[in-house]
Structure formats: C-alpha cells, structure tokens
Amino acid sequence: MAHDAPNGPPRPTGPGSPQDMPPAPGQPPLDPQDADKLPEPIRDELLAPAPGAIDTESRELRDGLNPCPKCGSTEVRHRAGSDRLVCLYCRHEWAATRVEEAFGLGDGIAELRGTQVASGARDIDPDALDLRSYRCAGCGAEVVINTASSMTARCHWCRHVLGVNEQIDNGAVPDAVLPFRIRKEDAVARIRQFVGSRRLFALKAFKDEFTPENVVGVYLPYMVVDARGSADTAGLGEVLTRRYTRGEGKNKQTFYDADVWRVQRHVDFTVDDLTLESSVARGNLDIRRNTHNVINTILPFDTKNAVTWNASYLVGYTSERRDRDVEHLMPRLREQMLSIARAQVQPSVARYDRGVRWEQERLDLEGTRWVAMYLPVWLYAYHQPGPDGGLRHYIAVNGRSGETMGSVPVQTWKLLLAALGIGTMVEALVLWIIARVA
C-alpha cells in the first residue's frame, strides 16, 4: 500500500498505480470482497458480469420483499388460472415481465456463438448453503429460509412475506418461472380420467388408495436452451430398380434389385427453447428404476410466456432445486441436437425408397444460450412396494397445456390370466380350423 503525503496530489487509482503493487510486509493484502478499496478499473472488471452471461436478476426485489406496486403490501399470490399476481390486500393485479422480451432471449439464435449462460443458470457452488438468512425490510428481524424446501417465509414479528429473489449460488433461484395455468380441480379431473380408462388391470392397492385430490403442484427445474449447430451424416441408401417373383403357387417368392448410393448430408440449423431436465433425479429416465419418463413426456411447455423470477409465484406450490450445471447437460444437448439433425435430413433422402443406413455422424455446436426455468407440473405419486425399494409411479399433468401422462401399476396375475385366456381361445380356434381342414 502506498503512503501518500498528507497534502499531496490525489492518489492514482488506475492500473499500474502503487495500489497494484504487492502489499508491504506486515500489511494485510487487499480483499477482492472489499471492492471500495480496489482501484477503479480492477473493481469494474471484478464486478462486471462474466463474458457471455445474461444478467436476469431482479434487483428491485433483492431485499426479499415482493410488494404490491400499488399499496406496498407483501400479501401477494399467484392468481390461479392466469399468469398474473394479485395483492390480497387491495386486489390489484399485475404480471411480471416476460423474459423473452426483457432479455431478448428469442432473438439472434442464428448469430449465437460460444456458450452464453444466464445468471440464474450459472454453475452451482457445491459449498453453498441451503439455509439463508434475510433481514426483513419491514422490521429488521432476521428471517431464515431453507431454500431446499421453500422460497418464501413470513417474518414472525411483523408478518411481512419474504421471498428468495436474489440468484443464490445453490441453484434454487432460476432466471424465469412459468406460472401454473391449469387449476388444481382441472388437474384432478384429468388424472381421474387418465386412471379411469386403466382401472381393469390396475393394482388393487393403487385403486383402493387412489386419491387424486392429493395431487401436488410442483415447479420442476429445467434448462431451456437455444442453440445453433451444424451436422454431417453419411451412409448408404438404396433405390428399388426391379421387383419380381419366382416360383409357382406356394413356392412363389418376391425378389428385389436395387442401386446402392453413397449418401451424405450437411445441415445448418437452429433450435429454439429445447427443454432439458436440470436435476439428477428427474433427468434419469431409466424405466427399470423410475417412471420419470412420463414427466418427460408432458413436455414441451410454452416457455415463451415464462416471466422474470418472482418468489410470489411459488406461494402454495412446492419446488425442486436445480443440481445440474451447463457442463453436465452438454452431452444430452449434443445427443438431442444430433437426433434433431437426423430428423431434419430425413425428407431429403426420401428418394431412397428402400431406406438409408446412416453409418457416421458429426455435430458442431456453434453457439448455445442457457436459461434456467421453473416449469409447472401437477404430480400424483403412488409408491408400489417391491425389491430395491419398490417403484414410485407418477401421473403428471402439464401445468400449462393440461397434457397428462402417467404410469399405473399393473396387477400382474390378473393381466397374465387375461393374456393366457385370450391365447387359449385363439389356440382353440386354430385347432378347430386345422381339424376342419384335415
């Protein structure tokens, strides 16, 4: 640290100034957290958002209060069936800004280069604590919120509602949230209808305990990705040139002649709002161990209507925290991009009427943009006991479109009996026909 003369000129603050020198022996080093003491250019560089980052944080809500813009009350709820918030005190209604428009997330996909990560999708700090302490802006009391299970809490002194609005580094606060539009009673009716057409062979215990009113509204964590890529595929295709038969009567057989072509395609394409599960558990779609594939099936969501984060949307619902980073999801993105490329080139090889055998493929990901979102799902769960902890069956309803998909446990002996019965009837009919012919 330089020692200035008491009445000397102002201390230089730019790069290369004495402040950039190592501290003298015995003096404490400069702390990067203490930004005010740093030289201005260094401070600016430290505080600037990371290159390629999109800052989506709601700074006006960082104090934890989500006040009504009209009366200031924090008794704010999501208005069921809409994307709006409503103040329970003065009944004023308003909607948060759509992220697509606020941060230009729908634009420039064709110009994407490199990896752009929105601030709510940045890497999770493994040491980050779930328990967070907030100072109530209403009375100054300390309020602790366990962000693993809840994103809002009520100050026990002044009854203000506090929400976790700052993008803490444990993955609990995404860039955007897509509010529930399907009401609970609608979700219950859809689940009842779904199970209603699957009652005959359903597990008896499942039918006995079936209570669709226990459905839970859950905000599940996803990464919504825009990407630009180019893919190459190469293989062989066949074109039918002649079809003919040989032999007579029962020995008649059909033969084919075909030309074999070497086929190669190159496709440049963009993908808008590809949605990937960003939790380890939900992203595991192993059908032998879980039924998460049914939750995956209710995708996609109208992610264009997602709004900037506001914890008030989560009041009355539960949420699950993101625990996967961009790096973890990159292989899955590449796999899906390759699949999309293969689907896109299919019409261009339609002339190969005997099909194409793709043998090689390659993807160049030129640019990606990652946004973390909470998407709304109504979940009904039933745990079927069994070896290795049993199996949890889910029935999921898309909280926006109402698309429903589920797994209903089967009464195995009943289904076996039915299959054997039908097989026996068919076999009896066949034996009767053979006997008649003979």
Added chain:
Amino acid sequence: MDNETALFLLALGPVSAVGVYWAIYRHYRNTDKSHAFERETAVKVLSLHGSENDRKVDEVRGTRRTRIDGDNVGHHRQRVSPMPGADRLAG
C-alpha cells in the same frame, strides 16, 4: 394343409397371449413414452445440402430384403459412429 402352415397357425395362440400382455402393460405403464423433441421443438433449417454429391456405388441383385440392411433413416435417436474429425463444442 402343409406342416409349415399348421405350425404357423399353432403359433398364433402363444403369440396373441404375449401380444395382449405387452399391449395392455404398455397402455398402463407407458414405458415407451418420452418427449418427442425432434418434432415438438421449434427448429429452423438454415441450409441443407449434400444431395448433389450422392453417387451410385453398387448394385444389389435378387435380395429378399424389403429394406436396406440396418435401415435407420427413421430411428433418429439411434447413434452411429462418430465421423472422423473432432466435434467442436461451443466454448
């Protein structure tokens, strides 16, 4: 009725039993379902080329196969060998 036809007819019973079990099980458990991202995601093709370089390399005569061996044109999620030349990652 020859032996081949009789065997085929006799197999119909077990085959229909397995088919019924499989169809009902799948209807209840939906193990085959997943998000059809290939069709349900907004994709914009900027350019698609390569057909001008397609060339005939061989002929097949007198095959009984109705499709090319290993046809995977509709199996978009089936991965094949990586093409020589390292993939580039967005970085």
